[in-house]
Amino acid sequence: MEKRNLKQQIITTAGNLFYTKGYNTTGINEIISKSNVAKATLYHHFKSKEAICIAYLEAKHSLFMASLTNSIASENSTKAKLLGIFEYLRSEFRKEDFGGCWAIKLLGEIPQNDKNIKPLIVRQKKELIVFLNQLVGDSVKNASKAEIEQLSNSIYLLYETAITESYLHKSDWPIFQSRSIAQKLIAEIDLK
Amino acid sequence: MEKRNLKQQIITTAGNLFYTKGYNTTGINEIISKSNVAKATLYHHFKSKEAICIAYLEAKHSLFMASLTNSIASENSTKAKLLGIFEYLRSEFRKEDFGGCWAIKLLGEIPQNDKNIKPLIVRQKKELIVFLNQLVGDSVKNASKAEIEQLSNSIYLLYETAITESYLHKSDWPIFQSRSIAQKLIAEIDLK
Amino acid sequence: MEKRNLKQQIITTAGNLFYTKGYNTTGINEIISKSNVAKATLYHHFKSKEAICIAYLEAKHSLFMASLTNSIASENSTKAKLLGIFEYLRSEFRKEDFGGCWAIKLLGEIPQNDKNIKPLIVRQKKELIVFLNQLVGDSVKNASKAEIEQLSNSIYLLYETAITESYLHKSDWPIFQSRSIAQKLIAEIDLK
Amino acid sequence: MEKRNLKQQIITTAGNLFYTKGYNTTGINEIISKSNVAKATLYHHFKSKEAICIAYLEAKHSLFMASLTNSIASENSTKAKLLGIFEYLRSEFRKEDFGGCWAIKLLGEIPQNDKNIKPLIVRQKKELIVFLNQLVGDSVKNASKAEIEQLSNSIYLLYETAITESYLHKSDWPIFQSRSIAQKLIAEIDLK
DNA sequence: GATGAATGAGAGTTCATTCAT
DNA sequence: TATGAATGAACTCTCATTCAT
Known part of the structure; x- marks a missing residue:
């Protein structure tokens, strides 16, 4: 325990x-024992188990967006960048602890009318959609906004099914x- | 309570x-109170909560396969049948209690090393894959086995992402x- | 299941x-499943689990008294008969399922103020005491009633400790x- | 409730x-209601009912060994000390809540293949055997190790039967x- | 900032027994 | 005679959270 990253420590372990x-x-007791933190300390940093979950989701999403961005940065063309997303996923899949999409999994655990976690997940997924939309939009030559959206949305849907089904x-x-x-769909549109 | 459908009653309520x-x-107590059954009666019919879950998955899957089959039966061409799958999904989506894919949701709730529920889900998904493969294969004109599989697998993946993401x-x-x-992919292959 | 010894079958299995x-x-369910008897059938023959226990105790005691009597019958002298009791116990001890005294064990399972099982156990132990007393008394030459009782009681106590402690x-x-x-005590008294 | 003896309180009540x-x-609910402790508090201190039982056995045994030692300490000779064991037992017998040997009773409650409680009981009984062996051995004049062991083992067996049978x-x-x-056996050996 | 003791509510499961057939 | 479905009560144990220190 290095003292200062206690909060991070908890998020990581719980995550x-x-x-x-x-x-x-996963119970609170398991979290505290595995992260070598006292129960009251945990509740000092997080007001509830749900709060830990939200912090975990946010950390995971930030890391994911950064990793993905970084992973495809080296590619020269937009085409390659878009396909690079699936390469990135393959590298994740190969990791021993790969367990599919953290957010989709969580979706199954919470009631349909949940008011805290579910909206956050939706927001994060929309962020990915926007990211893809900009990626496509930035380099398109002759295509309508609708065409751009259709391609980026498609890639989003394909990414989502790929992660979940490869785990399943x-x-x-x-x-x-x-x-x-994705390759076929990309070929249809005129990219730089 | 019509007397002898207690077991079904429990599966439905729990499901x-x-x-x-x-x-x-969902707790056992909620299941028994909502299905007006004594706790010991529930355990007379099912050896555990997990057993109820398995019975629920099996019932849901049977019903799904039957509904889907029936729903696309009226279509004349295989093309229409394949696209009919998405029509079927739309009709499900419109239902008030639509909550995405019961199996994928469950996947998020169980440990990665689960030995009973997860394998069942995989089996059921594979059944869907086989169903789609046969649907395509039965009416193909000039296409290799690999081409057939690629199309049916693709439709499977698209169906899966459609159900989960429409819920999300x-x-x-x-x-x-x-x-x-799917339409674009179908167009590429020569179907009756 | 040979039809007619259903009751015996239950007693044996439960015992x-x-x-x-x-x-x-031991639960009723285990008894019925191991004895291949329906639950209602069991309750047709016995009004309660306690009733089964009592039947078991009676059967066990009868068998014990008969076996013991038979086992020492071949001995010529009373001395040899008395020591034969411990030989009998040795042969019981060697059996794979030897588990000490059924009655003493039961004693630990029931409340101190039990009104059905405990008195039965006491009665049965007293029967053994009487048996030993007669065995000694029948063949004594010069000894007071008190001396006889002291010897038979002692042998009873020694038998009891032997069975429990050898199991423990x-x-x-x-x-x-x-x-x-026992041998030393027997030597002190003048037996035929 | 005096604040910090909650754990002891639970052991005593449960015991x-x-x-x-x-x-x-005896159910957990009875234990918690009689000791005025919340259920989760009990399980905060003991991981299971069995753990309470083990704590109870250990406390009872310690107290027993101390009481016995103390009770015979005032006797001058080893002979008197050995016989004092039975005096001690008589004083226990006279107590209203006397219920025989806690350990032997427990032995009847647990399966023959128990791995936690039964070995503990055996260990404790062996401790008593060693105690008696040393008591005899310390003050013997002319006797072989085997003779000493036979006497101390005999007194152990007699103590055991006395406690169980007096309760029965x-x-x-x-x-x-x-x-x-015991008196007769002691007389045979040459003690200080 | 950090702690371990304490909790009310509820988890899933099993108990011996009864009932309608 | 024989049955399997149904039960209320009780079982051991765990949950996320709060509190006094």
């Missing part, structure tokens, strides 16, 4: 548990298949 | 709760977008 | 479970030691 | 119930009879 075991299945089937075929479909 | 509230969030965004655009992509 | 697992730890320590030294003490 | 009602017959028959005759036998 790993949420991701591998599930949110509801424990195989990377959904990633390859999604990438293949 | 609705699992679907709307989540599996872990509370909008049917993912269904339309997925349908649109 | 084995009571003896090896304990009375309270999983060793036959308590049987040998008890037998040795 | 009394285990002793008078039996281990399996609700009479102190087994104590007197055991003491009488």
